[in-house]
Amino acid sequence: MNKSATQDPSIIKTVQFEVLRYNPEGNEAPRLQNYSVPVIRGMTVLDGLNWIKEHLDSSLSWRSSCRMGICGSCGMFINGLPRLACNNQIVHLHSDRVTVKPLPNYDIIRDLVPDLEGLFEKHRSVKPYLIRKDTEEQEKPTGEFFQSQQELLNYIQFAYCIKCGLCMSACPTVATSENYAGPQPLTAGWRYCADSRDEGLQERQEVLYSSYGVYRCHFAGACSQVCPKGVDPALAIQLLKKDAFLRSFGFGKKKKAGPVLPPVRDWTPGGKIPEAPAKTVPRKTE
Amino acid sequence: MQQRLKNRLGIMGWLGGGRYGMDRYAYALHRITGLGILAYFIMHIIVTGQRTGGVERWESTMAFFGSTPFKIGEFLVVLAFAFHAVNGLRLIFVELGWWIGKPGTPSFPYTYSTLRHRPLFIVFMVVAAVLMIIGGVDFYFVLK
Numbered sequence: 001m002n003k004s005a006t007q008d009p010s011i012i013k014t015v016q017f018e019v020l021r022y023n024p025e026g027n028e029a030p031r032l033q034n035y036s037v038p039v040i041r042g043m044t045v046l047d048g049l050n051w052i053k054e055h056l057d058s059s060l061s062w063r064s065s066c067r068m069g070i071c072g073s074c075g076m077f078i079n080g081l082p083r084l085a086c087n088n089q090i091v092h093l094h095s096d097r098v099t100v101k102p103l104p105n106y107d108i109i110r111d112l113v114p115d116l117e118g119l120f121e122k123h124r125s126v127k128p129y130l131i132r133k134d135t136e137e138q139e140k141p142t143g144e145f146f147q148s149q150q151e152l153l154n155y156i157q158f159a160y161c162i163k164c165g166l167c168m169s170a171c172p173t174v175a176t177s178e179n180y181a182g183p184q185p186l187t188a189g190w191r192y193c194a195d196s197r198d199e200g201l202q203e204r205q206e207v208l209y210s211s212y213g214v215y216r217c218h219f220a221g222a223c224s225q226v227c228p229k230g231v232d233p234a235l236a237i238q239l240l241k242k243d244a245f246l247r248s249f250g251f252g253k254k255k256k257a258g259p260v261l262p263p264v265r266d267w268t269p270g271g272k273i274p275e276a277p278a279k280t281v282p283r284k285t286e
Numbered sequence: 287m288q289q290r291l292k293n294r295l296g297i298m299g300w301l302g303g304g305r306y307g308m309d310r311y312a313y314a315l316h317r318i319t320g321l322g323i324l325a326y327f328i329m330h331i332i333v334t335g336q337r338t339g340g341v342e343r344w345e346s347t348m349a350f351f352g353s354t355p356f357k358i359g360e361f362l363v364v365l366a367f368a369f370h371a372v373n374g375l376r377l378i379f380v381e382l383g384w385w386i387g388k389p390g391t392p393s394f395p396y397t398y399s400t401l402r403h404r405p406l407f408i409v410f411m412v413v414a415a416v417l418m419i420i421g422g423v424d425f426y427f428v429l430k
């Protein structure tokens with residue numbers, strides 16, 4: 001730790017960062033490296049890594065971007081659980097030792113950088129976009145597709161996924177089965193199958209209900225526990241199973257895609273909008 | 287392309303529950319007990335197949351498997367069966383979408399399906415424990 005850091009009164013404690021290092025260009029085996037990091041109030045694990053890079057070791061690599069739990073880039077295995085480094089404050093870990101490793105179940109590119117290409121490939125395989133029979137309307141839209149508030153609630157939770165990959169890292173089935181689709185892609189599949197505007201179940205079920213699909217999930221729940229956005233992939237997978245069960249017995253709802261609403265014409269603003277209240281403070285120019 | 291380091295957890299990934307919830311441990315135990323029951327089933331078929339070799343062979347086989355270590359082994363099968371059957375029933379309920387809640391708009395602090403399901407999980411585990419105790423009492427008197 002440098003001298004100025006030790007004299008800073010805002011430092012509440014010093015923690016030991018134990019970071020896994022791996023250099024693909026060398027022949028060295030991966031190893032854990034220790035760093036002493038001064039912690040100030042509100043400091044996240046990502047801030048700690050930034051501090052290490054700035055003050056102690058510029059060769060340390062990881063992936064991050066937004067630093068506010070939106071982009072999903074900084075997924076890491078922190079103190080025994082997959083977490084977003086930017087979303088977890090060091091003091092909330094309640095430990096003087098912070099162990100940071102790359103996300104399990106992904107190949108390591110370098111240090112804390114996982115190779116997420118496999119995740120994105122599986123994500124693409126479930127066709128995560130609206131599929132409709134009226135392709136002409138999709139290409140040249142004449143209006144909006146109708147959807148009620150209730151229909152929105154059927155899938156909106158699953159649309160919050162930021163593709164950070166923590167769920168795949170926590171899933172015990174993904175740990176042993178490389179071909180298993182995994183919680184993220186299956187959730188993405190259900191997000192669109194549950195969408196009232198979509199008609200793409202037929203095209204997706206080859207992946208969703210394959211031998212490496214939903215039936216490999218035995219509800220360990222780790223995916224939902226670690227999801228930083230409350231997406232609940234375990235719920236989406238069970239709903240996929242339920243839907244398949246109901247359809248196989250002919251109980252499922254016959255799905256007809258939401259109709260196209262007539263275009264809004266001759267609309268003029270201000271019809272029922274009340275007038276703004278009178279100004280109480282005069283403008284400088286007046 | 288640069289060399290990638292394999293980091294798949296493998297068998298320890300599903301065997302080790304780590305800092306995850308109790309559902310994760312139930313997942314591992316369900317698979318372990320399933321494999322145990324399968325091993326017992328194969329052994330059971332081989333053992334009962336000895337009956338075709340005549341009465342003497344059958345009786346000597348039974349005498350061999352009637353010893354205390356095998357009785358304890360059988361009791362472990364009862365424990366495995368009690369857990370696997372009850373937990374399997376719970377998983378069927380889950381797959382039908384019962385007691386796991388409905389999707390909604392997530393708001394922090396997040397709740398999720400395994401948490402909503404927790405009361406039922408505990409009820410099922412209590413039922414499994416009761417079956418195990420009944421099996422234990424039965425085996426205690428058999429061993430006596």
